[in-house]
Amino acid sequence: MKKITYLLLFFLLSISGFAQKPCDDRSDSVKKIVLNNAKLISELIANFPANEYNKMIDYVSVEIKCTSNGKEITAEGLSDTLNLEQKNILKTADIGSRIKIKIKFKYKDSKNDDYGSSRKIKEMKYEVKASTLAPSGLPPCNC
Numbered sequence: 152m153k154k155i156t157y158l159l160l161f162f163l164l165s166i167s168g169f170a171q172k173p174c175d176d177r178s179d180s181v182k183k184i185v186l187n188n189a190k191l192i193s194e195l196i197a198n199f200p201a202n203e204y205n206k207m208i209d210y211v212s213v214e215i216k217c218t219s220n221g222k223e224i225t226a227e228g229l230s231d232t233l234n235l236e237q238k239n240i241l242k243t244a245d246i247g248s249r250i251k252i253k254i255k256f257k258y259k260d261s262k263n264d265d266y267g268s269s270r271k272i273k274e275m276k277y278e279v280k281a282s283t284l285a286p287s288g289l290p291p292c293n294c
Contacts, residue, residue: 183281196279213229214227216251217281258270
């Protein structure tokens with residue numbers, strides 16, 4: 152009886168060990184159709200609080216980098232509204248490629264705080280992936 156119990160326990164442990172999946176890429180993805188029709192940064196970045204940001208910050212620049220036909224291309228604009236060049240590179244982004252978005256900004260409130268002047272140029276960086284599928288909705292991978 153002990154042998155059967157140990158054997159059963161061994162099989163259960165080995166099955167659960169093989170069932171584990173390696174950590175997969177769970178970055179935010181944006182459907183190609185959304186990239187083709189995007190007009191605002193907030194359409195590319197999940198949960199981007201554009202209305203709140205527009206009240207608090209002045210955009211200095213918005214840079215978008217992506218891979219198109221295997222080459223990295225860049226376009227820069229001056230607001231959260233995409234310009235023609237930015238729209239065009241999003242339309243040509245390779246499926247599966249990473250789209251890097253760098254937003255440079257200044258706070259509208261020019262008070263000094265513990266970190267110095269709030270009128271200094273600061274940066275926010277985002278990264279999404281061009282996809283044919285809808286966003287996964289999976290939590291970030293903690294590997």
